[in-house]
Amino acid sequence: RYNQPYWTLARVSAVVIAINLIPLVGTYTWTNSTLEAQFSDVFGSNWRDTIPDDVASRMRSVRFSWLEAFHGFEVPSNAKFTIPYCEDHPRYVKLHNGTVLANGSSKYTNITDTFVFDAYLPQWLEFNGTSMEKLPVIIFFHGIGMDFGSENVNITSQYLANQGYLVCDMMYGFVDWRKSQDETTFQNRSGRARRNGYDFPDTIHHIGNFTKFLEANADEYHADLDNIYFSGRSFGGWMAAVCAYGYNTTFFGTNFSSGITVRGCLPYYGAHGIPMAGSGNLVFGSDGAVNIRGSSNPDDPDFNAEWIYFDPLQLANSSISGISQLCPTMCIHGTNDYLVVAGWSKMLDSALKENDHDSITAFYPLGSHGFDAIHFSQYGQSILYYFERFLAVTRDYS
Numbered sequence: 001r002y003n004q005p006y007w008t009l010a011r012v013s014a015v016v017i018a019i020n021l022i023p024l025v026g027t028y029t030w031t032n033s034t035l036e037a038q039f040s041d042v043f044g045s046n047w048r049d050t051i052p053d054d055v056a057s058r059m060r061s062v063r064f065s066w067l068e069a070f071h072g073f074e075v076p077s078n079a080k081f082t083i084p085y086c087e088d089h090p091r092y093v094k095l096h097n098g099t100v101l102a103n104g105s106s107k108y109t110n111i112t113d114t115f116v117f118d119a120y121l122p123q124w125l126e127f128n129g130t131s132m133e134k135l136p137v138i139i140f141f142h143g144i145g146m147d148f149g150s151e152n153v154n155i156t157s158q159y160l161a162n163q164g165y166l167v168c169d170m171m172y173g174f175v176d177w178r179k180s181q182d183e184t185t186f187q188n189r190s191g192r193a194r195r196n197g198y199d200f201p202d203t204i205h206h207i208g209n210f211t212k213f214l215e216a217n218a219d220e221y222h223a224d225l226d227n228i229y230f231s232g233r234s235f236g237g238w239m240a241a242v243c244a245y246g247y248n249t250t251f252f253g254t255n256f257s258s259g260i261t262v263r264g265c266l267p268y269y270g271a272h273g274i275p276m277a278g279s280g281n282l283v284f285g286s287d288g289a290v291n292i293r294g295s296s297n298p299d300d301p302d303f304n305a306e307w308i309y310f311d312p313l314q315l316a317n318s319s320i321s322g323i324s325q326l327c328p329t330m331c332i333h334g335t336n337d338y339l340v341v342a343g344w345s346k347m348l349d350s351a352l353k354e355n356d357h358d359s360i361t362a363f364y365p366l367g368s369h370g371f372d373a374i375h376f377s378q379y380g381q382s383i384l385y386y387f388e389r390f391l392a393v394t395r396d397y398s
Contacts, residue, residue, distance in 0.1 A: 026365030090197025141236025173198025237270025334367020
């Protein structure tokens with residue numbers, strides 16, 4: 001006869017262990033199998049054979065390792081930090097007493113911010129070295145909750161760099177009011193401090209300027225401009241989709257470098273549905289700095305077309321974007337995200353497929369917001385496995 005207290009404890013422990021194994025079992029049996037099927041549907045049943053041996057040899061050989069799950073794995077870093085790439089002036093500026101100095105319609109030129117990025121290269125390359133080797137470029141955007149500089153989940157950036165990519169983690173303007181006690185205490189920001197006072201179109205403009213910086217400095221950073229990828233988390237996922245689908249549209253004009261070709265978009269739990277809120281409902285920050293100026297209603301006299309062109313769901317429509325074929329997309333999302341609902345990635349996937357664009361969705365069971373933060377978890381290992389294969393199968397090797 002079992003000792004009742006110990007038997008009860010054993011049963012409770014078994015239930016707790018079973019619950020905690022659900023994400024692992026679900027990822028292994030559901031997510032990974034559906035990704036295999038989607039890769040075959042989009043890229044053909046022999047898609048693995050299209051990856052060159054030297055590229056495949058650097059990639060993860062398994063989707064999940066118990067050893068790495070318990071012990072983690074180290075990734076060597078070869079990086080340069082806080083590199084300036086452009087300057088701009090905020091447009092939402094006020095004093096703490098409520099006095100508005102700039103209300104969004106124009107820039108407040110008494111403040112000049114310098115925007116920076118972090119760059120990662122594989123171990124075998126030096127910045128500005130003698131080698132002329134060029135690498136595909138991954139441009140990463142952090143989420144709006146990241147307050148300080150261009151810090152991303154840098155293990156991911158370091159890992160991908162060592163697969164043979166230039167990874168650029170970006171800083172950009174934040175949608176919120178820039179505040180100070182008086183006009184004399186506003187600071188020009190050039191380090192890694194958060195830069196408030198911008199709207200969403202400003203942030204995209206910053207990234208457009210970065211692509212021109214990258215073109216001008218391609219040799220120093222070993223950048224292959226014909227193989228560009230946009231990726232980001234949360235708010236940054238929205239940015240990634242807008243940049244990937246809109247960079248060569250007539251609307252964006254000469255904002256982006258004309259020398260780049262985007263090969264793929266990989267948003268993590270992207271906030272693609274934000275523009276659906278419409279003007280009057282969409283604000284960031286406690287005092288209501290607007291994300292996109294003007295009205296989202298085409299019938300209003302102050303209608304602003306930016307509401308269409310900064311909406312990935314609209315850009316997926318070729319009759320709106322004017323682009324017949326968008327780059328392939330891989331959306332990464334946790335099924336239980338409480339901040340950015342998984343339905344937004346489903347909506348983007350549907351919009352892309354309805355317009356005959358290639359799209360893959362990677363949904364992870366019980367994953368919440370930021371669920372990939374631990375890179376050696378069952379989630380993180382699976383994401384890295386398919387992320388690097390998506391890059392490898394979509395890049396141009398010519």
